[in-house]
Amino acid sequence: MTSKLYEILSQVFDIDISLINDQSSPETIENWDSFHGLALIDALEMEFNIQFSISEITDVKTVADIKKHLKNHSIEI
């Protein structure tokens, strides 16, 4: 699933997949602004058929946080 997640991150932020790691964040990814953040949530929810809560969304600071919340929704990473 990590590969699927990275694939989506790479698509949404329009960056090479090799540049993504657990520490990737709005500081390290240029396109990661609030709008692209929403676009990412939208893409993840459509892909995994889940719905994040607003606190999960606001809690996300890094890619590792996304993995943590995907696990909460029983998405195996």
Added chain:
Amino acid sequence: MLEEKLSYFINESKKLKESDFEKVSRIAVIGSFTLNGLAETLQVKCAKSNIFSHIFSGGYNRYNEEILNSNSDLYSFNPEICFLILDTRTILEDLFYSTYDVTENDRRIFVNKKFEEISNLIKFYTNKSKSKIIFSNFVPPTYSSYGIFESKIEYGLQEMIHDLNQKLSNEFKNDPLTFLYNFNGFVTNHGLNTVFDYRQYYLGDVKISLEKIPYLANELMGYVKPILGINKKCIVLDLDNTLWGGIIGEDGFNGIKLGHNDPIGKSFIEFQKHLLSLHKRGIILAVNSKNNYEDAMKVIKEHPNMILREENFACLKINWNDKSRNLREISQEVNIGLDSIVFFDDDKVNRDFIISVLPEVLTVEMPKDPSQYVPTLLELTDFNVLKITEEDKSRGKMYREQRKRTELEKSTNDFDEYLKQLNIKLFIKNADEFTIPRISQLTLKTNQFNLTTKRYQEEDIRNFSQDDKKIIGCARVEDKFGDNGITGVFIVDKNNKEWIIDTFLLSCRIIGRGIEQGIINYIISLAKKENVSKLTANFIPTKKNQPAESFLPSFGFKKLNDQWVYQIENHIDSTTSHLHISKEE
């Protein structure tokens, strides 16, 4: 139709380069909330129609300033099309939550005030800019603090919004620059709970969820296409498993599914009924099917449940030929470009073949399930027109007559003799209130026989018609098989001793019958009366208007530098003896 994710459009939009496109357009999107991603989606969708679009996205809830300040970025952007998307929350302000804090009378005053604000804003914009504006109507809230008692309240929350929508709709009904977009219909289709996502609203003031932005863009393209003149004119249909269930060659006349007592048969009947209603308002229908001609025609002529009949089709290609060859022939016989054609075929192999050899045809990705044919057809935004004219409504009849002309042509060996037998009458009329909509429509959609392909809106034509330095005329063509309606337009700039043809176009179905010569002869006869010495034509080449240029030398125009010039003193009118030309007042 399932749309791609918004992030797909955002990424695709970055790859677009203006230099790869022939046509460019300018579209503005302004609104009362965040519409991020809509610009990119529109760009990608325009690119799919071979148009590069520059998109202006208005600042967050700055639509009032953008419109009312004549020096705003909106006006310097100079759009051809402006979308104004407003939402109920913003417009209602606190009344959205506490509607009944004020009296019924105050609620009425409030709605009137909002109506005035919005309509003044729109009128200000259309006066100031040359662009069309499309503004959304409001979604009536489904929630009321009064609950089920809401319906007992005089001028309650829902009534307020319905009233505002109705007032706006009435106000602009006859304004050709302004269109009311049924955003409420969009929300009804998709469901308020999927269009409005509270999380996205709290996180970013997003009032149309990102998931639905591509669907919204698709609906807005329904305006972009006719305004830019890239709408489709003809639907070409396969027969087996497209217009009826089963295969006529195998299942037989009584075996195919086309009946009211059968759920699958009903799908096809319903599909045909929607096709017929499009046909009645001007969309041309044709058949492209691999079948024995007699078997298929027996169904079309005799099957009791067939909705579409022989007379509804401008062309029937039922044979064992390659389907791309049939499509090419349909395009020639009906006289429309391949890029004006939409092709429906249930067979994916056929579709993929057409997509690869005739990419300009819009081949619809048909679902396997016939019950989904109707929604697939209804989602297409390609048949929209800004105005439905009388010509549109009688187009089906005209193409039927055209089929008879082709038959006469085939049975007559001598072309001049054929023209004589047609007994063509050419009526020339100046632009007036009755002909202006049709004149504009022809400039917007005629591609082949069109010297300059200048696109003019109704307002442009109306302004020209006030100008005594211009002649704006149109031609109606009649023959023994029927009336073709207004099918030719010319606009001439009177520049002292030199008249310049600004626009000269003919609808493709009347080309090649001497009408073009007849019209130029008529212009020359006017020019002679004013002692004009030469008639000049500019030709602006496009991918499609070659037929218009080759006409010029055949008439006797000579190329001088970049212009085509005709010396009027040398003129002898000898080419149009088969025509009866008259001026209609």
